[in-house]
Amino acid sequence: MSEINRRSFLEMVGMVGGGTALYQVMTSMGLAQASPQKMPDLQGGGQGKSVLILGAGLAGMASAYELRKAGYDVKVLEYNARAGGRCWTLRGGDEYTELGGFKQKVGFDRGLYLNPGPWRVPYHHYAYMNYAREFGIKLEVFPQVNFNAYIHRKGGNGQAGTKVRLREPMVDMQGHVSELLSKAVAAGNDLDTGVTGEDREKLMDSLRGWGFLDKNGRYSKGLATSAARGYDEDPGARLQPGKPSTPLTLKQILDDRLWTDLATGMLYEFQSTIFEPQGGMDAMARAFESRLKPLITYRARVTELSQNDSGVTAVYEDLAGGGTQTVQADYCICTIPLSILSQLKLKVGAELEAAIRKVPYAPSFKAGIQYKRRFWEQDDEIFGGITYTDQEIQTLSYPANNYLSQGKGVVLSAYMFGPDAVRFTGMNPADRMKEVLRQNTQIHPQAQKEFDNGVSVGWHRVPWTLGCYGLYTDETRKNAYPVLCARHGRLMLAGEHTSYWNGWQEGALLAATTAVEEMHAFAMKS
């Protein structure tokens, strides 16, 4: 899920549940383990049984991998000429043709890339981590929170624009809030907190330390606050103790809503340590594909899917010119995105067919620009991480590898959701790139001069997904989701859309591991 979406979610959602209960301290090991860390182990038994898997994305390939291990005869149909689906990396020389016919040829230098889909892996995505460990995939840290990246507000309507380093409002917000609370506590106001007497002193003490307050409880300009928010001139050698910087006022933080970009790195899905695979996100796709290649039929566009009591049948068009083909199998795991699946000729059960049509797919847009020089490192001291802006491009992210390289670099120059993503997807690639570059230049004036080439992916124009990920509402989560998640006869759906990690690879992998377990249990009973 995007930062923007999750943030909106957190801003909007009304939280249920009672007050904070006394926390049971865990001093013994293992109790604090949140993830069940359970990977499938089917223990064989699939011999003589066939499974048809639709889609060779991560859900499809993980399903194929586990079922083959259990002895099943596995066949995978894949629309593209490559495996991986949204686990996808664009590199120099790659061509991408979107719905509508626009073709882009990627001009990146060797070793540089854009991940149009997923681009990060949090530490707690244990299915991903377990497969990565098994396959020897190398991970590098993605610096999700870069204190020296920017928060940018474009201004307008008589307001000046704002560009601050993340560390400034980050520290200042904590400081101001602590100062205000410290004043309220000092004034003896009844906060209805249960914090009284000795605890009151402890609270004041904590606010001073945690909130960078001075001995008078004030968040003030000086070397001590600059030791967190940064200096106007850094400490140095000899007689340079550092020149203090001036905190942002609380009013500016509120007026510019700078706080909205501060808590993202504290969200469980974005918390450090969060990773990217070395060399591109498709490392996992390549690892699965290299183990499964003989099972996969590429360029197979599925057009029909039906099942009866004895098996499943799929019809597909061989895009390589082989005409219409029919495949039959005992069981089927279908990982085709609902956005595509809803357009096929289906005979899989009325309830399921209805549910498939209920879930729209999230619009999303990404652009990557190769710049001739890593000016963000050399001029701005920004190494990896994310800049936030209230321009349409929403998010910039700098390469999280090859730091200090003297060569070129590819910046994720736009990462958009919602109506803006739809608008950009509607433009032709050249116009999109022009606008993305213009907005990049508002934050990094060097961008215009250093532009080399770029590529963009608007997910509603990706022919094989027509959207980024399944977008649930409370209502569809209630009335469509359980149907989509259940086994229907000899058919199960699997993908990020049958998980609570929508838009994450972990959702696809866990959907696969749960699908193969349930299907295998069913097959063993049949």
Next chain:
Amino acid sequence: MSEINRRSFLEMVGMVGGGTALYQVMTSMGLAQASPQKMPDLQGGGQGKSVLILGAGLAGMASAYELRKAGYDVKVLEYNARAGGRCWTLRGGDEYTELGGFKQKVGFDRGLYLNPGPWRVPYHHYAYMNYAREFGIKLEVFPQVNFNAYIHRKGGNGQAGTKVRLREPMVDMQGHVSELLSKAVAAGNDLDTGVTGEDREKLMDSLRGWGFLDKNGRYSKGLATSAARGYDEDPGARLQPGKPSTPLTLKQILDDRLWTDLATGMLYEFQSTIFEPQGGMDAMARAFESRLKPLITYRARVTELSQNDSGVTAVYEDLAGGGTQTVQADYCICTIPLSILSQLKLKVGAELEAAIRKVPYAPSFKAGIQYKRRFWEQDDEIFGGITYTDQEIQTLSYPANNYLSQGKGVVLSAYMFGPDAVRFTGMNPADRMKEVLRQNTQIHPQAQKEFDNGVSVGWHRVPWTLGCYGLYTDETRKNAYPVLCARHGRLMLAGEHTSYWNGWQEGALLAATTAVEEMHAFAMKS
């Protein structure tokens, strides 16, 4: 500087300076650039002049590197058989003999190491970054803040121990503080803040978002707060939306002083993006040394240093058996730590000699343990970063590289300052290791079983520094520091002790670049 020290500093220091002034928004580039980013460029002129440099640590080697470029005849004397000084990495096969005669032979596997001295490089240490770029040193991200690492409190005196994931108090502190302030604001208390009317609503809005509050302004148990602090059971595929976790009470956060370990990653010197060089911290030392080797005389123990109007003279003992030697030069840059320098026979000016004796060196202790298995990754989902404990060992840090490796790993198993460091340094290596392991086991029960071997360095017993770094008080910063920083005739001191980045490599490098500039200007006038 250590987290502990900086934290104590922030807790204790009384901040000076006035209230927060209106922040001048920077919409044009460059204004926000804190660091002067000025590297020396001496433009030649040193031909026919000689410089003696004492010590081949980073300050000494950077000085030699820049002065040689300017044409000077440079000679470096170094006590050890290697260059680098505190920029030091211990690997399998290395031997280290400390003051008192204890010898340790390092038993780490190939590719594993401990950095006994500096181990991190923040993005804003521009001198380091510039040299690293020039020398092609590869950096990898050091995940300073790992939300899934532990904060541990040992308990005792009738109190139970505590072990929580960093993310729990991290989110809960922000939540509770926001809730309390939200209540105070809602109650209409006059906080004397200037936050009134419309701004009051904006503040409430920000506290809900930034503080993870529900629509009633409460920080409460539920899926929304769990989306930040983590779950009792993670969201998964199909019908697993996640099982909410229970927030810590503010009382527990205060009683256990959990907040003291939360703001470290927000300090300028530890902020993301912060790095380590690939393969060990001595990468910078090796890079300089490979360029300067012919200039360095190793195993030279300087015993006397004097100067007069025409030059400087140093006497040293050749520890390789060459007896007592005398070197003369036109100028001298002395990078010998004050702890050692104060014990030499000096004739360099009474004022300087007195100042040299005024600065004690910080005690510090580090231990590294090679564990047979990376249980912190495999069992605890901790990838890099830091665990905090109130045991004597203070800090644990997990390897920030080779994630998911199936092999062994070296954990920084103790990183101590103050009296505890002195106590551990006073023990013999075997007893130290036993106690370090015992304390590690309080946090990671697996430690006992997985222990392979270890090494420890107590900095007061390092023969060539007798301490970790120069420890200034307000008083010595006033009455000794300016003397130590100034040029005294043909002699200048350089090292982290002549900088405000005490204990950081950047201090040594900036001390060198300022020393060579001042000495060169003086030489050009002579």
